[in-house]
Amino acid sequence: MTQTADQITTPQHSVEGFVQDFLRELQFGQGMSMSRASTNDQYLALARTVRTHLMSRWLRTLDHQRDVQAKSVAYLSAEFLLGRQLGNALLATDLEEIVEEGLASLGIDLQRLRSMEKEPGLGNGGLGRLAACFIDSLATMNIPCIGYGIRYEYGIFRQTFVDGWQVEKPDAWLAQGSPWEFPHPEAAVTIGFGGRTEASTVDGRLVTRWIPDWQVQAVPYNYMVPGYHNGRVNTLRLWSAAATESFDLSIFNAGDYSAAVRAQTAAENISKVLYPEDSTPQGKELRLQQQYFFAAASLKDFLDNVLPEGFDLHRLDERIVFQLNDTHPVIAIPELMRILLDEKGWDWDEAWALTQRCFAYTCHTLLPEALEVWSVELLGRLLPRHLEIIYRINEDFLAEVHTAYPDDELRVRRMSIIAEHPERAVRMAYLATVAGTKVNGVAELHSQLLRDKVLQDFSEYMPEKFTNVTNGVTPRRFVRLANPRLSSLITEAIGDGWVTDLDRLRELEPLAEDAEFRRRFREVKAANKTRLVDLLKVRDGIEVSPDSMLDVMVKRLHEYKRQTLKLLHVVSLYDQVRRGDLAASDITPRTVTFGAKAAPGYKMAKQTIGLINAVGRTINADPVLEGRLRIAFPANYNVTLAERLIPAADLSEQISLAGKEASGTGNMKFALNGALTIGTDDGANVELRQLVGDENFFLFGLTEPEVAEIVEKGYRPTSFYESNATLRHALDLIASGAFSDGDRRTFEPIVSNLLYEDRFLVLADFQAYLDAQLVVERAYADPDAWARSAVLNVARSGFFSSDRSMRDYLDRIWHAEAAPVPTA
Numbered sequence: 001m002t003q004t005a006d007q008i009t010t011p012q013h014s015v016e017g018f019v020q021d022f023l024r025e026l027q028f029g030q031g032m033s034m035s036r037a038s039t040n041d042q043y044l045a046l047a048r049t050v051r052t053h054l055m056s057r058w059l060r061t062l063d064h065q066r067d068v069q070a071k072s073v074a075y076l077s078a079e080f081l082l083g084r085q086l087g088n089a090l091l092a093t094d095l096e097e098i099v100e101e102g103l104a105s106l107g108i109d110l111q112r113l114r115s116m117e118k119e120p121g122l123g124n125g126g127l128g129r130l131a132a133c134f135i136d137s138l139a140t141m142n143i144p145c146i147g148y149g150i151r152y153e154y155g156i157f158r159q160t161f162v163d164g165w166q167v168e169k170p171d172a173w174l175a176q177g178s179p180w181e182f183p184h185p186e187a188a189v190t191i192g193f194g195g196r197t198e199a200s201t202v203d204g205r206l207v208t209r210w211i212p213d214w215q216v217q218a219v220p221y222n223y224m225v226p227g228y229h230n231g232r233v234n235t236l237r238l239w240s241a242a243a244t245e246s247f248d249l250s251i252f253n254a255g256d257y258s259a260a261v262r263a264q265t266a267a268e269n270i271s272k273v274l275y276p277e278d279s280t281p282q283g284k285e286l287r288l289q290q291q292y293f294f295a296a297a298s299l300k301d302f303l304d305n306v307l308p309e310g311f312d313l314h315r316l317d318e319r320i321v322f323q324l325n326d327t328h329p330v331i332a333i334p335e336l337m338r339i340l341l342d343e344k345g346w347d348w349d350e351a352w353a354l355t356q357r358c359f360a361y362t363c364h365t366l367l368p369e370a371l372e373v374w375s376v377e378l379l380g381r382l383l384p385r386h387l388e389i390i391y392r393i394n395e396d397f398l399a400e401v402h403t404a405y406p407d408d409e410l411r412v413r414r415m416s417i418i419a420e421h422p423e424r425a426v427r428m429a430y431l432a433t434v435a436g437t438k439v440n441g442v443a444e445l446h447s448q449l450l451r452d453k454v455l456q457d458f459s460e461y462m463p464e465k466f467t468n469v470t471n472g473v474t475p476r477r478f479v480r481l482a483n484p485r486l487s488s489l490i491t492e493a494i495g496d497g498w499v500t501d502l503d504r505l506r507e508l509e510p511l512a513e514d515a516e517f518r519r520r521f522r523e524v525k526a527a528n529k530t531r532l533v534d535l536l537k538v539r540d541g542i543e544v545s546p547d548s549m550l551d552v553m554v555k556r557l558h559e560y561k562r563q564t565l566k567l568l569h570v571v572s573l574y575d576q577v578r579r580g581d582l583a584a585s586d587i588t589p590r591t592v593t594f595g596a597k598a599a600p601g602y603k604m605a606k607q608t609i610g611l612i613n614a615v616g617r618t619i620n621a622d623p624v625l626e627g628r629l630r631i632a633f634p635a636n637y638n639v640t641l642a643e644r645l646i647p648a649a650d651l652s653e654q655i656s657l658a659g660k661e662a663s664g665t666g667n668m669k670f671a672l673n674g675a676l677t678i679g680t681d682d683g684a685n686v687e688l689r690q691l692v693g694d695e696n697f698f699l700f701g702l703t704e705p706e707v708a709e710i711v712e713k714g715y716r717p718t719s720f721y722e723s724n725a726t727l728r729h730a731l732d733l734i735a736s737g738a739f740s741d742g743d744r745r746t747f748e749p750i751v752s753n754l755l756y757e758d759r760f761l762v763l764a765d766f767q768a769y770l771d772a773q774l775v776v777e778r779a780y781a782d783p784d785a786w787a788r789s790a791v792l793n794v795a796r797s798g799f800f801s802s803d804r805s806m807r808d809y810l811d812r813i814w815h816a817e818a819a820p821v822p823t824a
């Protein structure tokens with residue numbers, strides 16, 4: 001079994017060697033000769049050739065980890081929004097030039113093969129993409145890490161537009177073969193559900209056992225997570241559900257073949273599809289099944305397979321920390337307790353003491369409705385033993401709280417893990433807070449609001465648990481890969497160390513004063529725009545002028561993010577031109593670009609998509625606005641499109657209502673790619689503005705305390721409608737049916753929501769937003785000064801590397817260390 005590192009062969013790192021290996025893969029891996037191979041065959045053969053370079057490093061990493069037994073980070077996340085793998089693998093292994101040249105010698109275009117890859121869309125938005133950035137950084141920083149998640153057969157839906165309305169199509173990302181995954185059915189683990197618990201006395205001790213009444217198999221699929229040029233490849237292990245054999249057989253033997261097949265389908269349903277909700281959980285039974293499925297499989301895998309045999313579990317926390325990415329994996333907490341109590345026979349106190357040292361929890365939201373709860377009825381039915389354990393954790397905890405605040409019964413009730421209204425339910429965020437070593441928010445403002453509002457009682461009672469780690473993004477994918485032109489320019493100026501040490505971008509600061517550098521910076525932006533214009537034409541049939549300001553708002557469609565505010569700006573420009581209050585020639589030429597998916601069940605969000613497309617149809621067809629104002633809304637925004645869009649953007653829209661966006665990570669990607677931000681004082685915008693400086697950021701809007709005050713006093717959106725004619729005209733225009741063939745009902749729900757509810761204060765911030773856009777236009781009128789600000793945005797945003805986020809997690813929460821893998 002044991003293989004020594006020197007037995008691992010290293011594939012050839014040369015053009016000739018690559019060509020040989022590629023042709024061998026094509027012929028003997030894919031079973032195709034060059035003349036018969038389709039582009040997809042070629043892509044698959046290329047992927048297999050490139051992955052061998054990673055595999056040798058992977059094997060060495062695994063051997064090394066076995067030898068040194070360093071502490072690992074287990075990142076538990078229901079979502080990993082990875083993006084395409086090939087480009088990243090080429091980058092990590094420094095093979096890009098070799099492969100390009102080798103393929104060219106065979107008459108094959110690398111870019112064409114790259115475009116064949118279907119991205120694994122195993123996430124909804126920021127939370128899933130963050131997980132992917134984090135595991136990239138950990139590998140690059142030589143930290144042993146294992147990512148655990150779910151291998152959804154269908155990822156986030158493919159968005160199409162029919163008459164401007166969103167229609168969801170299944171995302172069959174696995175259909176053409178997936179060369180980046182390694183299934184291990186032989187290593188499947190069995191996960192139980194349902195049933196009952198049974199207490200008995202063994203040697204005078206009370207022992208409880210859970211007897212599930214149905215089971216599924218969790219089959220691991222391994223993915224490689226390469227570090228950048230450092231010889232380390234960590235593992236991402238995604239679980240796929242399958243029926244257990246015994247389950248099948250017993251029914252089959254009873255003579256019911258179709259029941260056996262049904263059982264199989266029921267089991268496989270667990271990992272069938274990613275829930276397309278973002279920020280608002282849906283109380284779906286299947287979703288709880290998914291959560292327990294991957295949390296339990298991951299714990300079992302780590303304890304039984306990753307830890308060396310005979311390891312003393314009392315020291316588990318020296319070897320691992322389980323980081324809970326939001327509440328989705330929180331059920332792992334009672335699962336570890338169950339294992340220690342019921343399977344290992346520990347007593348409660350020692351099991352609880354260990355469990356509290358092994359978990360840490362990251363909260364990603366501020367919306368109260370997004371804090372996950374599970375009804376006691378459902379949890380008890382699906383996971384009866386876990387419910388018992390949660391009750392006991394709660395009982396002990398509340399007793400402690402009661403001792404600390406003997407005269408504050410209300411507080412004790414508020415802090416209960418079990419909510420009583422509207423139904424009895426388990427608050428997963430509370431459970432995680434009580435059990436975790438640390439609780440962190442994802443930007444300074446967010447962490448502060450967690451402490452002061454969302455989890456106030458907890459932060460008063462155990463302040464030492466609360467900390468902040470501001471999010472980050474990986475510079476490998478979002479600068480080096482996505483923006484090769486800017487990367488070359490930066491490297492030429494300051495060397496290539498910035499790719500793994502993003503603070504070094506500071507060295508660009510003096511170049512902001514260098515006219516020649518600014519000129520070349522602008523050239524890069526222009527070339528990136530041309531690249532995007534070409535893509536949008538082919539991908540979506542959208543015509544965009546490369547000479548207009550590219551004003552971009554890409555993120556999930558959600559009311560708190562306020563896509564409607566952006567749209568009202570556009571509608572009001574249009575309306576002012578229509579009325580003759582504004583000459584079209586006075587508008588700065590702009591392409592307002594949206595990218596956004598709406599949760600399929602989120603009516604208001606889907607309406608908003610309909611309205612954006614409807615306004616786009618009208619404005620884009622109006623000859624008066626030709627060359628002045630356009631809306632571009634490419635369907636199915638995803639990581640692949642982001643990699644093209646962000647490097648081309650001039651203006652980044654980060655306009656959520658203050659106090660609602662936990663962090664945002666798009667904001668960071670845009671700044672690093674030299675876009676200027678128009679934004680509110682929300683999430684990580686706050687830190688971004690502090691870093692780049694007020695003069696290089698377009699701030700507008702209410703602050704969080706102002707919002708709180710207005711809401712407290714009773715917000716009346718109609719007062720803004722009544723007092724602001726520009727706003728009134730824009731809303732009236734939508735209400736009049738101008739964008740819906742005269743039908744006033746089509747967008748009535750949006751208009752009346754804004755007028756009579758407007759939970760996210762769009763109308764209150766409208767005028768400030770318009771004013772700020774005028775400041776943007778004035779600034780854009782001086783391209784050289786704009787470029788200067790853009791360069792400073794790049795130079796001062798190095799803080800937003802996910803490498804820095806990882807350092808913060810390591811210092812404040814994980815306390816694990818780098819373990820460099822010896823190279824061959």
Ligand code: CR1
Nearest residue numbers: 126127279364442662663664665
């Ligand atoms: C937040 O809304 C944040 C990401 C990553 C999102 C966003 O502001 O940048 O997490 N939360 O931390 C989320 O998706 C389900 O919750």
